[in-house]
Amino acid sequence: MTVSALLETDIPALEAETEEARQLDIEGWEVVMAPTNKQWVSKLDGVDKLELIEGEVPVPKEGEVLVKIGAVCLNYRDVEVCSGEYNHHQTPDDVAGVVPCSDMCGVVVDSKSSLLKTGTRVMSVFLQTHLSGALKQSDLESGLGWPLPGVLTEYRCFDARTLVKVPKYMTDEEASCLPIASVTAWMALNWMRPIGKAFQALDIYGGDKDKNKDEKEETVLLQGTGGVSIAGLQIAKAAGLKTIITSSSDEKLDQAKELGADHTINYRTYWEWQDGVMEATGGIGADYVLEVGGAKTLRKSFASVAFGGTISCIGYVSGKEDDNKGDDGGNGDDKDKASGWNRLNVNVLALRKNVTLKGLVNGGKDRFEEMVRFYEEKQIRPVVCKVFGMAEAKEALEYVKEGKHFGKVVIRVGEEK
Numbered sequence: 242m243t244v245s246a247l248l249e250t251d252i253p254a255l256e257a258e259t260e261e262a263r264q265l266d267i268e269g270w271e272v273v274m275a276p277t278n279k280q281w282v283s284k285l286d287g288v289d290k291l292e293l294i295e296g297e298v299p300v301p302k303e304g305e306v307l308v309k310i311g312a313v314c315l316n317y318r319d320v321e322v323c324s325g326e327y328n329h330h331q332t333p334d335d336v337a338g339v340v341p342c343s344d345m346c347g348v349v350v351d352s353k354s355s356l357l358k359t360g361t362r363v364m365s366v367f368l369q370t371h372l373s374g375a376l377k378q379s380d381l382e383s384g385l386g387w388p389l390p391g392v393l394t395e396y397r398c399f400d401a402r403t404l405v406k407v408p409k410y411m412t413d414e415e416a417s418c419l420p421i422a423s424v425t426a427w428m429a430l431n432w433m434r435p436i437g438k439a440f441q442a443l444d445i446y447g448g449d450k451d452k453n454k455d456e457k458e459e460t461v462l463l464q465g466t467g468g469v470s471i472a473g474l475q476i477a478k479a480a481g482l483k484t485i486i487t488s489s490s491d492e493k494l495d496q497a498k499e500l501g502a503d504h505t506i507n508y509r510t511y512w513e514w515q516d517g518v519m520e521a522t523g524g525i526g527a528d529y530v531l532e533v534g535g536a537k538t539l540r541k542s543f544a545s546v547a548f549g550g551t552i553s554c555i556g557y558v559s560g561k562e563d564d565n566k567g568d569d570g571g572n573g574d575d576k577d578k579a580s581g582w583n584r585l586n587v588n589v590l591a592l593r594k595n596v597t598l599k600g601l602v603n604g605g606k607d608r609f610e611e612m613v614r615f616y617e618e619k620q621i622r623p624v625v626c627k628v629f630g631m632a633e634a635k636e637a638l639e640y641v642k643e644g645k646h647f648g649k650v651v652i653r654v655g656e657e658k
Contacts, residue, residue: 279655280394281634284338285325288638291341299398300351306401307351308363311413313393313652314344316421316468317556320642322387343367343385345392345654346407346416354401362407365392366606367420369403373607381602393634395655405609408617418623418649419613421603422468426476427612428604429469429531429553430461433597436611440480458483462518462527462545463502464534466493469555471624471648473531474500476612479619482529485521487514493647500624515544522547526594531555543590551597624648631655 277295284290301307319342321327349361357363368376369383385391407416431439460483463470470486477484478501485504486497494505504521508514518527526547532539533556542552591598604612615621626647629637631654641650 278394278396279631280340282338283323283341285323287325288320288323288635288642291323291635291638293632293634298396301353301398303353304400304402305353305398306349306357306363306404307396307398308345308347308404309350309396310345310347310392310394310654312346312417313342313654314414314417314420314422314468315342315637315641315650315652316344317641318343318421319386319391320638323638327387339387340390340392340394341386342391342393342652344417344420344422345397346411346413347397347654350396352401356401357404362413362416363399363404364407364416364609365399365420366403366405366609367424367603368605369400371603371605372402373605376602376605393652393654395631403606405606405613408613410617410620411622414625414628414651414653415623417651418468418472418625419616420609422649423472423476423616423623424604424609424612425555425601426469426473426531427615428601428608429473429551429555430476430480430482430529431608431611432553432599432601432604433551436607439611439615459528460485460522460526460547461529461531462542463487463531464538464542466490466497466647467533467556467644468646468649469533470531471497471500474502475621475624476615477529478502479615479621483522485518485527496647513541515541518545526550529553540590543587543594543596546594546596548594549596550594551599553599553601555601625651627651628653 278298279293279295282292282294299307318327322339322341343365344367345365347363349357349359349363352359365385366372367385368380369385369389371377371380371383383389386393390397461473461477463473463484463486466486466488474484474486474497484502485506486494486502487506487508488494488497489507489509491507494502494507497505504517506514506517511517519525527545528547528550530542530546530550530552532542532552532554534542535556539554546552587598590596624647626649627640628651629640631652634652637650637652640646
């Protein structure tokens with residue numbers, strides 16, 4: 242019996258059956274059916290105002306599949322969406338409310354597509370129309386969790402083309418971490434490499450490394466210990482690259498060392514952390530910088546990058562605009578000087594080291610699947626630091642908002658904790 246057929250049966254009679262009899266076995270996957278579909282909804286007025294509602298389980302159209310969602314991974318973007326602060330992209334401005342979140346792992350329980358059969362575990366593509374090639378402006382209008390309805394729901398229909406199969410060795414919680422954080426980190430290290438050539442014979446400039454055996458080891462600079470940075474650390478180490486990571490927490494830096502970080506820098510202790518980067522690289526700098534800080538870190542990223550290196554602008558944890566009041570690291574000293582430092586002449590800074598400065602949103606489905614092959618080859622397991630229950634969505638988002646996490650925070654859908 243299909244899910245659609247089951248939902249059309251007599252509900253009172255269904256409720257009278259035993260719990261065991263109400264379970265549907267789909268090609269080896271045991272799915273507990275529900276007469277309604279619980280989901281969280283945001284009116285973009287704050288995390289604390291999220292509402293848990295119940296609606297009907299959707300029915301897939303031709304070419305679609307119905308997915309029972311098992312785990313949802315949170316990104317800082319979700320906090321901004323729920324607070325009405327995700328405003329730096331040109332997207333529709335008439336979205337009054339939305340089911341938040343974009344990253345999920347689930348199982349297909351009803352299929353109207355030949356691409357995916359029932360029982361297949363799948364992950365969501367963040368921008369639903371970005372299936373291959375370069376990102377287009379129009380792709381931003383297909384973002385899950387805003388402006389499109391997201392995945393913080395028990396069931397959701399997807400176009401089968403917008404889903405990626407889950408590596409068999411990963412749990413639902415681990416797999417839910419891949420769509421934004423891991424794909425973004427992957428793109429930061431691979432967007433200049435031809436697809437299918439990632440971390441193989443070609444270096445970032447397309448040269449044959451076998452002909453350049455004396456070239457220095459490439460270095461990656463990772464800012465903080467959030468989802469993108471930790472994913473970048475794992476990918477870089479698996480690829481044999483040298484890694485440097487920053488954090489304000491010695492405890493988190495110790496965790497990063499356990500994942501293989503070669504050098505760690507506490508930016509509270511060493512406010513001018515770019516000096517530590519240059520020291521760790523023998524004065525050369527980092528070939529790749531995953532820039533997630535924003536206004537208060539970009540100057541230091543330019544000071545840390547190697548000649549000919551790349552800075553991928555991914556986030557803005559320290560703010561979206563330059564701090565004209567200055568920032569001296571909390572010491573209260575020399576604010577006028579700090580203010581001058583934070584006003585950047587990006588043109589000159591980029592020219593000085595022949596730097597590529599790249600705004601980076603995410604990657605297409607083709608790069609996602611490429612990354613999954615690399616994860617499978619290296620048996621990489623995403624770092625999940627904390628799992629919340631479905632009823633604890635507000636607490637989970639607040640946890641991310643406060644920056645308490647190391648790696649990723651996940652909500653287990655359909656389960657209370």
